[in-house]
Amino acid sequence: MTDSIPAVVPAGRMAALAQPTYTLPGGMLLRPWEPHDAPALVASYADPDIRHWNRPDPLTGDRAVTRIARWRERWHTERAAVWAVAASEDTVAVGLIGLADFDLRGGSAEIMYWLLPAGRGAGATTEGVSAVTRWAFGDLGLHRLRLTHSVANPASCRVALKAGYPLEGTMRGALLHADGWHDEHLHARLRTD
Numbered sequence: 001m002t003d004s005i006p007a008v009v010p011a012g013r014m015a016a017l018a019q020p021t022y023t024l025p026g027g028m029l030l031r032p033w034e035p036h037d038a039p040a041l042v043a044s045y046a047d048p049d050i051r052h053w054n055r056p057d058p059l060t061g062d063r064a065v066t067r068i069a070r071w072r073e074r075w076h077t078e079r080a081a082v083w084a085v086a087a088s089e090d091t092v093a094v095g096l097i098g099l100a101d102f103d104l105r106g107g108s109a110e111i112m113y114w115l116l117p118a119g120r121g122a123g124a125t126t127e128g129v130s131a132v133t134r135w136a137f138g139d140l141g142l143h144r145l146r147l148t149h150s151v152a153n154p155a156s157c158r159v160a161l162k163a164g165y166p167l168e169g170t171m172r173g174a175l176l177h178a179d180g181w182h183d184e185h186l187h188a189r190l191r192t193d
Contacts (some may be wrong), residue, residue: 008107009141014078017139021089024127028119030083030097033071037084038064040093043116050114052177053153071098078104081140083132085115085124094119097128099136099145107143109136113159129163137191145189150175150182160187 021031041064044050045057059067074080079102085095095115102109111132113125129147136142147165149156161167165187174184 007105008143009104011078011104014081014104014140015076019075019081019083020135020139022128022131022135024085024124024131026122026124026127027087028094028122028124028128029086029088030128030131031086031089033068033082033084033093033096035065035068036090037068037086037093040064040084040095040116041067044096044114047116050116052179053150053156054112054114055177056114078102081109081132081136083128085119085128095124095128097125097132099132104142107141109142109145111145111147111165125159126162129159129165133163133189137189141191143191147187148174148184149187150177151185152182157185157187160185164193165189 019032021029024030038061041059042061045059050056071080071082074082080098080100082096082098084093085097086093095113097113099109100112111129113129115125133145136145147160148171149160151170168186168188171184171186173181175182
């Protein structure tokens with residue numbers, strides 16, 4: 001009977017936490033999204049790599065501001081934790097790193113990320129994934145985090161491995177992209193790793 005198994009992360013723990021800001025090596029910040037970051041969400045749809053691997057929605061500036069407000073709400077309702085990658089508190093974001101598909105009772109979530117060209121090449125994704133991983137295990141108390149990506153995306157595979165997410169296997173035909181069904185690599189970490 002599952003009622004006799006306590007929740008790994010009790011309801012309300014995440015909502016009680018303030019979303020932290022982290023300084024990443026190389027001078028980038030991982031911080032909460034702000035309304036002034038809306039242009040980054042609009043630009044993410046225009047970037048062919050982000051559009052191909054992440055399937056973002058086309059957004060106007062107003063819809064992007066609404067999306068950012070929804071991410072803040074999802075923090076408080078314990079359904080997602082999404083950070084902006086930016087050069088400072090005041091500059092527009094150049095990327096996104098976060099957790100979605102929460103199962104707080106079961107203690108798991110999925111890492112997601114993308115970077116615009118202006119943020120690529122300095123290791124911000126790997127360092128940001130590592131920071132979010134430490135927060136998820138240490139502060140939130142999750143047990144398992146997973147990271148998936150198309151097998152045709154070796155850059156994401158490098159990020160996963162550098163951030164300490166070993167490859168667990170390949171999920172066949174797991175995600176539909178514009179060019180058809182892609183097999184996906186499944187990487188994961190446990191709090192005890």
